[in-house]
Amino acid sequence: MLYSDKVMNHFLNPRNVGVLADADGVGQVGNPVCGDMMTFYIKVKGDRLEDVKFQTFGCGAAIAVSSMVSEMAKGKTLDEAMKITNSLVAEELGGLPKNKLHCSNLGADALHAAIENFKARQKSAEKGASMVVDSHEHDEGCACPYCEGTLEEGEKEFCKACQIELEECPSCGGITKKGAEACIHCGKPLAG
Amino acid sequence: MRKAYFDHIAATHLHPEALRAMLPYLGDVYGNPQSLHSAGQQALAAVDAARSEVAGLIGAGSEEVYFTASGSEANNLAVKGLAQAYQAKGKHIVVSAIEHLSVLNPVKSLEKLGFSSTTVPVDGTGLIDPAEVEKAIRKDTILVSVMTANSEVGTVEPVAEIARVCRARNVLFHTDAVAAAGSISLNVRDLDVDALSLAGDQFYGPKGSAALFLKKGTRIVPLVEGGIQEGGRRAGTENVAAIVGLGKAAAIARAGMEAKAARAIPLRDLLIEELVCRVDHVVLTGHRTRRLPHHASFCIEFVEGEGMLLLLDMQGISASSGSACTSKALKVSHVLLAMGLDHALAQGSLVFSLIDGTGREDVEYLLDGFPPVIERLRKMSPLYTQYLKERNDALQR
Secondary structure, three states, X not given: OOOOHHHHHHHHOOOOEOOOOOOOEEEEEEEOOOOEEEEEEEXXXXXXXXXXXXXXXXXXXXXXHHHHHHHXXXXXXXXXXXXXXXXXXXXXXXXXXXXXXHHHHHHHHHHHHHHHHHHHHHHHOOOOOOOEEOOOOOOHHHEOOOOOOEOOOXXXXXXXXXOEEEEEOOOOXXXXXXXXXXXXXOOOEOOO | OOOEEOEOOOOOOOOHHHHHHHHHHHOOOOOOOOOOOHHHHHHHHXXXXXXXXXXXXXXXXXXXXXXXXXXXXXXXXXXXXXXXXXXXXXXXXXXXXXXXXXXXXXXXXXXXXXXXXXXXXXXXXOOOOHHHHHHHOOOOEEEEEOOOEOOOXXXXXXXXXXXXXXXXXXXXXXXXXXXXXXXXXXXXXXXXXXXXXXXHHHOOXXXXXXXXXXXXXXOOOOOOOOOOHHHHOOOOOOOHHHHHHHHHHHHHHHHHHHHHHHHHHHHHHHHHHHHHHHOOXXXXXXXXXXXXXXXXXXXXXXXXXXXXXXXXXXXXXXXXXXXXXXXXXXXXXXXXXXXXXXXXXXXXXXXXXXXXXXXXXXXXXXXXXXXXHHHHHHHHOHHXXXXXXXXXXXXXX
């Protein structure tokens, strides 16, 4: 089985799915490029999370993580909720497959983004301040297309392992070999 | 629970007759085909018979069939082996954007060794234009590799036309027929290809059984060096039982191909026509008619593949997806992106591939079980909520 019983339980019976139309804070992280996207809605009373709801586009792990985060956060104070970490969520779920651990990052991030949004709204004292969209963006070109090795931020023009120059394809945005006739991903000709 | 298997492209079951043919070679007949004694010669006779059956499936000569352990190995051998053997002539290779990774990654490896490549694009249905291949061929091009059919979207490529282009330009042509062989009629002479890969687990043979057809007189540098097995082109003691199973499966596939396709095509078409009716925002991927007889593939908007697979599996339905989350590497299918689908839509990829024995009742079971799965996931999807909101806003305006 790919997932633990607890993960499957939360995936099959997710708690707190939905939208809060009159939410006090909204947080959204991820994007469909990396596979997962989560939106958390919170309702705050005093300094406690009176209600938490979420929507998730993503795999089984992403849905289970969102469900678990919502359950863990509900009824907690804002400070307590900010202390919910990715590893705590994964632990509560009885572990996640290694290549799905990044999903647990998104869950806590989305909750925290909603709380930050609530605080920002309070500060500006204007209900309906713009939604905080977390900068947890996955860049498609974070790996060399030839050796799959990670390219560090600011080093996207050269893969040290392969010793080749790289560039971004103007058509599909993928990282491809510089000077090649066509993009390795979409096959569209590269300018220049 | 009822079971409905719709994952032909991952693996088919072993045909009972293939299993029966294999059993002696997992038991009493354990000789090495290279041995001179009668135990060895008995194994050799079985390997030779299987070679002739595999050759028969694709209209080749027995001496042109080389057994390998997987379709991936056959593709690696073709791309790397032919490139190395002909590099004195040139160092340029042409592939399509939707080739299997066992073709694309060897090309990447060759690039590190000083070869260069051109990737030919596909249209929105996954079809490759032979004219694009012709445009990509240069003076120093030595090899073109374009698949016969794509396993993710089912599109069958114009291989004969592409082969004609290659022949006219005196360039070798390899086709990865792993998804197609055993399901559609292929004749290497009519197609006029120089090399062709096939795998037994795609037509009811055992896993670990595959072959590369290499036209007589074509040079190749082996990947595995050592003994003189497979004419010196692939060293290592033969996997006799797997080879025997492949031979049997090839014979069965050849004899029943037309009848099987005649059964599968109406079911495939029923699935395609009905699925897009029963759930909104579902698109067919791949070509509507130029596709494998057992293949129906879709993208379902606003939902992600893995969730669909897990919920379908709860109902005993096995399918596959090209979404990022379902791949261990967490990358969305390069095939769908090359066809111009955006990331969000490609994440909703779902492939249903029929096997022998899939009946109308299985298709009905799938069609009934499918809509609730999508409804359930869309209720959770922020993308769907966003879509509904935008639609409402537009209606009010």
